Amino acid sequence: MKILVPVKRVIDYNVKVRVKADGTGVDLANVKMSMNPFDEIAVEEAMRLKEAGKATEVVAVSCGVTACQETLRTAMAIGADRSILVETDVELQPLAVAKLLAAVAKKETPQLIILGKQAIDDDANQTGQMLAALLGWSQATFASKVVIGEGKATVTREVDGGLETIEISLPAIVTTDLRLNEPRYATLPNIMKAKKKPMEVVKPADLGVDVAPRLATVTVTEPPKRSAGIKVADIAQLVDKLKNEAKVIA
Amino acid sequence: MSLLVIAEHDNAVLKTATLNAVTAAAKIGGEIHILVAGAGCGAVAEQASKVAGVAKVRVADAAHYGDQTAENLAALIVAVVANPASGYSHIIAAATSNGKNTLPRVAALLDVAQVSEIISVVDADTFVRPIYAGNALATVKSADATKVITVRTTGFDAAANSGGSAAIEALAAGPDLGQSKLIGRELTKSARPELGAAKIIVSGGRGLGSGENYHKLLEPLADKLGAAMGASRAAVDAGFVPNDYQVGQTGKIVAPQLYFAIGISGAIQHLAGMKDSKVIVAINKDPDAPIFQVADYGLVADLFVAVPELTAAL
Ligand SMILES: Cc1cc2nc3c(=O)[nH]c(=O)nc-3n(C[C@H](O)[C@H](O)[C@H](O)COP(=O)(O)OP(=O)(O)OC[C@H]3O[C@@H](n4cnc5c(N)ncnc54)[C@H](O)[C@@H]3O)c2cc1C
Ligand SMILES: Cc1cc2nc3c(=O)[nH]c(=O)nc-3n(C[C@H](O)[C@H](O)[C@H](O)COP(=O)(O)OP(=O)(O)OC[C@H]3O[C@@H](n4cnc5c(N)ncnc54)[C@H](O)[C@@H]3O)c2cc1C
Numbered sequence: 258m259k260i261l262v263p264v265k266r267v268i269d270y271n272v273k274v275r276v277k278a279d280g281t282g283v284d285l286a287n288v289k290m291s292m293n294p295f296d297e298i299a300v301e302e303a304m305r306l307k308e309a310g311k312a313t314e315v316v317a318v319s320c321g322v323t324a325c326q327e328t329l330r331t332a333m334a335i336g337a338d339r340s341i342l343v344e345t346d347v348e349l350q351p352l353a354v355a356k357l358l359a360a361v362a363k364k365e366t367p368q369l370i371i372l373g374k375q376a377i378d379d380d381a382n383q384t385g386q387m388l389a390a391l392l393g394w395s396q397a398t399f400a401s402k403v404v405i406g407e408g409k410a411t412v413t414r415e416v417d418g419g420l421e422t423i424e425i426s427l428p429a430i431v432t433t434d435l436r437l438n439e440p441r442y443a444t445l446p447n448i449m450k451a452k453k454k455p456m457e458v459v460k461p462a463d464l465g466v467d468v469a470p471r472l473a474t475v476t477v478t479e480p481p482k483r484s485a486g487i488k489v490a491d492i493a494q495l496v497d498k499l500k501n502e503a504k505v506i507a
Numbered sequence: 508m509s510l511l512v513i514a515e516h517d518n519a520v521l522k523t524a525t526l527n528a529v530t531a532a533a534k535i536g537g538e539i540h541i542l543v544a545g546a547g548c549g550a551v552a553e554q555a556s557k558v559a560g561v562a563k564v565r566v567a568d569a570a571h572y573g574d575q576t577a578e579n580l581a582a583l584i585v586a587v588v589a590n591p592a593s594g595y596s597h598i599i600a601a602a603t604s605n606g607k608n609t610l611p612r613v614a615a616l617l618d619v620a621q622v623s624e625i626i627s628v629v630d631a632d633t634f635v636r637p638i639y640a641g642n643a644l645a646t647v648k649s650a651d652a653t654k655v656i657t658v659r660t661t662g663f664d665a666a667a668n669s670g671g672s673a674a675i676e677a678l679a680a681g682p683d684l685g686q687s688k689l690i691g692r693e694l695t696k697s698a699r700p701e702l703g704a705a706k707i708i709v710s711g712g713r714g715l716g717s718g719e720n721y722h723k724l725l726e727p728l729a730d731k732l733g734a735a736m737g738a739s740r741a742a743v744d745a746g747f748v749p750n751d752y753q754v755g756q757t758g759k760i761v762a763p764q765l766y767f768a769i770g771i772s773g774a775i776q777h778l779a780g781m782k783d784s785k786v787i788v789a790i791n792k793d794p795d796a797p798i799f800q801v802a803d804y805g806l807v808a809d810l811f812v813a814v815p816e817l818t819a820a821l
Pocket of ligand 1: 263264265266281282293295296318319320321347348349350351354371372373374375376377378379380381382383384385474477638645
């Protein structure tokens with residue numbers, strides 16, 4: 258079984274983002290970029306399935322600018338066998354990414370595609386579900402446990418009230434939640450090895466996909482700032498403030 | 508123009524998140540319909556028909572909608588909307604785990620973008636949504652004929668759940684696609700209010716040290732306040748509490764009247780889920796913890812001493 262793992266290059270989760278003064282977006286110049294943390298979990302899960310003999314090949318895919326090559330190298334350093342960059346400078350929205358991934362999937366015919374549940378930049382939480390729809394496949398989003406069986410997968414999902422376990426037919430889409438696994442660190446020898454692993458570069462036009470954005474960004478602004486309040490000296494003062502100043506408890 | 512709001516329910520009770528979505532629909536403007544898809548969900552349809560401002564409730568009642576699997580649900584919604592006579596301009600759901608699971612599938616099948624987790628409505632095409640863990644707000648305009656939208660419930664008040672008298676109309680069920688089947692659910696049982704609907708939330712983090720301490724210290728406090736209980740990711744990852752307690756960018760987004768952050772450092776991912784709370788109280792032994800930058804009232808103290816004292820003082 259082949260597994261496809263889409264990985265996205267995003268601002269590192271430790272970076273404090275700043276909104277540009279002209280309101281066109283956030284300042285991404287010279288900030289540290291990394292693989293979306295949920296995608297690290299996706300690559301790790303694919304590797305574990307390969308190590309358990311459930312998968313034979315793991316292919317990483319990224320859609321975006323040339324620099325996404327770094328993200329793909331990271332995926333291959335974790336263990337992906339090869340990778341595909343769908344290269345474009347166009348601002349990609351989830352529907353476009355899903356269409357590109359669907360086109361790649363039709364060529365590669367994986368049995369499983371593991372994506373992150375959301376990218377931590379745009380927080381859209383859409384791509385996996387859209388891809389499942391375009392391929393007509395089943396989906397198991399927000400996964401915290403994946404067990405592969407014969408022609409099916411049993412997936413435990415993190416839902417609002419707790420956990421839910423579903424059985425889905427393969428081929429299928431899985432999106433990762435935080436508790437699925439703890440991704441390994443890429444070792445130096447594996448980082449070196451990753452440099453020699455194959456990377457194919459294609460353009461959206463090669464895949465016959467129109468990636469024009471559907472949503473226009475009107476402005477990007479700072480959220481209202483919350484100012485720090487006060488430090489209270491003790492519990493008595495805290496209770497007094499909550500009762501008499503904030504009036505949030507009786 | 509009419510709008511279709513997808514009901515969030517468990518076949519017996521209409522969830523409040525639906526009421527927030529109805530308010531968002533009312534802000535956009537037009538005739539509001541609610542779609543109830545479920546199994547034996549007649550009671551939910553009744554409740555939906557009483558929601559203020561709703562003109563029609565459409566019910567698809569069949570066994571294969573009972574578990575809200577995305578494949579069957581999305582196919583049904585698309586069939587309803589694709590009928591040109593229906594004239595729906597907007598499809599709206601609350602950004603619950605069901606809404607997030609199903610709506611992007613609907614959007615892709617309709618070949619339109621989805622606008623995720625809106626917090627306000629500018630006009631019928633234009634919406635505000637947080638990005639980068641709420642560190643920026645994007646105003647986006649959709650050029651698609653049908654707008655598919657999920658609504659962050661904290662951004663919209665709940666519509667009244669009484670006073671309405673919408674007509675209830677049965678819809679023919681679509682086929683069972685058979686791609687997905689529910690095996691089981693482990694839902695957290697609690698007599699406490701839901702995190703999303705609570706007025707007061709008591710949240711604990713890694714500073715509590717163990718699940719035992721979490722329960723021993725925070726439950727009595729939550730009991731006294733009638734509060735819901737939440738947690739940081741670190742507390743969930745460490746197994747103190749189940750996943751559905753997690754508040755944050757990638758957990759639940761909450762905005763109660765009063766939020767207690769106890770033994771929580773205040774990472775941006777946590778703040779993203781609670782910084783719109785009306786009043787924030789932080790108890791942390793580290794005076795430089797970032798949580799104090801957003802707290803209205805901060806107490807620098809050992810939580811093992813301060814929390815029992817607070818519980819006793821209430
Ligand atoms: C105001 C604004 C301005 C923006 N400007 C730009 C811009 O100038 N240039 C730009 O490139 N983007 C820009 N973006 C971001 C772009 O719109 C998002 O990347 C896109 O909407 C995808 O959303 P998401 O990543 O949150 O999707 P999600 O659905 O949250 O992603 C889920 C998963 O899908 C997969 N995935 C998503 N995207 C990719 C990808 N590209 N390649 C491989 N796998 C992927 C990953 O597995 C990921 O974990 C902007 C966004 C906003 C809101
Ligand atoms: C992709 C991604 C998504 C994430 N999503 C979320 C999310 O949705 N929600 C979330 O919460 N986090 C999320 N995180 C994790 C986040 O970055 C932090 O790691 C996490 O919030 C830290 O939890 P904490 O504050 O409990 O632990 P810590 O940061 O370890 O803080 C513990 C605090 O307890 C205090 N403390 C210790 N002992 C005592 C004592 N005796 N008395 C008083 N105070 C004490 C310490 O001073 C410290 O400030 C995410 C991270 C990533 C990478």
